[in-house]
Amino acid sequence: MAFALDQFALEGKVAIVTGAGARGNSIGRAYAFGLANAGASILVADLDGDGAERVAIELREAGYRARSTRVDISDPASAKAMAAAADAAFGGVDILVNNAAMMAELEYHPASTVPIDYWNKVLAVNLTGALNCAQAVLPLMRARSYGRIVNAVSGGAFPAQSVYGITKLALVGLTTTLATELGRENITVNAIAPGNTMSEAGAGLTPPESPFKKKMEQMVVMRIEGQPDELVGALILLASPAGGWMTGQVLHVDGGWILRP
Numbered sequence: 001m002a003f004a005l006d007q008f009a010l011e012g013k014v015a016i017v018t019g020a021g022a023r024g025n026s027i028g029r030a031y032a033f034g035l036a037n038a039g040a041s042i043l044v045a046d047l048d049g050d051g052a053e054r055v056a057i058e059l060r061e062a063g064y065r066a067r068s069t070r071v072d073i074s075d076p077a078s079a080k081a082m083a084a085a086a087d088a089a090f091g092g093v094d095i096l097v098n099n100a101a102m103m104a105e106l107e108y109h110p111a112s113t114v115p116i117d118y119w120n121k122v123l124a125v126n127l128t129g130a131l132n133c134a135q136a137v138l139p140l141m142r143a144r145s146y147g148r149i150v151n152a153v154s155g156g157a158f159p160a161q162s163v164y165g166i167t168k169l170a171l172v173g174l175t176t177t178l179a180t181e182l183g184r185e186n187i188t189v190n191a192i193a194p195g196n197t198m199s200e201a202g203a204g205l206t207p208p209e210s211p212f213k214k215k216m217e218q219m220v221v222m223r224i225e226g227q228p229d230e231l232v233g234a235l236i237l238l239a240s241p242a243g244g245w246m247t248g249q250v251l252h253v254d255g256g257w258i259l260r261p
């Protein structure tokens, strides 16, 4: 079949975007708007149920099909209820964007001394949460013989920085493992590794004069800051028929941070 631009279109597809609620300007919100703009119906899901509904209202006001639900991705039953909500609202699930994570709210602990309860809590959200959501949607994806799972990893995982970076590097392992298990079922599993992205959370973590910014100046080959909307093109590729022969990949959208010059 010859390539046509409409292979990027998501008409008739249903997408769940987790972590698209708590803050006004978030990567999840940009993902939800991008997928909706490509034609998908969107379930916005977040621990902050009111925030998720605010984003769903914004989407509907822009003319898109959107609903919201509160979810705690660390709880398998809550993840299952989220999948059921998408099914009830839109009749299935085609795309899961595992975007929710603990990041801005994390306390810094060196791995060598991190309290194990805290370690378990962060892993339960950032790693097990993505697995809970994937397991919850898989029966619905199998029913449609189409599935696209996109996990949010981070430039901070290459190499892993702190407990947060370890969770994101582990999520790369979950990405490649699920990709291997599900490839024959036309379910792809990929990841996006954003660089220093100016969501409200990202901007708060890296104020202009921070030592991190100075370090970035030496490590990033392009601009050291990107905007949430600059990640959306990679997501549409991975979510749409256009990216249908790609699986187990990490797309680094980071101004070349990964090159570590």
Ligand SMILES: NC(=O)c1ccc[n+]([C@@H]2O[C@H](COP(=O)([O-])OP(=O)(O)OC[C@H]3O[C@@H](n4cnc5c(N)ncnc54)[C@H](O)[C@@H]3O)[C@@H](O)[C@H]2O)c1
Pocket: 018, 019, 020, 021, 022, 023, 025, 026, 027, 028, 045, 046, 047, 048, 071, 072, 073, 074, 098, 099, 100, 101, 102, 103, 104, 125, 129, 152, 153, 154, 155, 156, 193, 194, 195, 196, 197, 198, 199, 200, 201, 202, 203
């Ligand atoms: N901003 C950056 O620079 C950057 C860089 C690399 C990767 N990322 C990743 O991108 C994603 C989005 O980041 P963001 O900058 O928009 O931050 P954000 O804090 O706005 O988004 C994270 C969302 O996850 C939700 N969440 C947290 N725990 C949850 C749980 N248990 N169940 C359901 N939802 C939960 C939060 O409520 C929040 O809405 C995250 O996975 C983050 O790690 C961000």
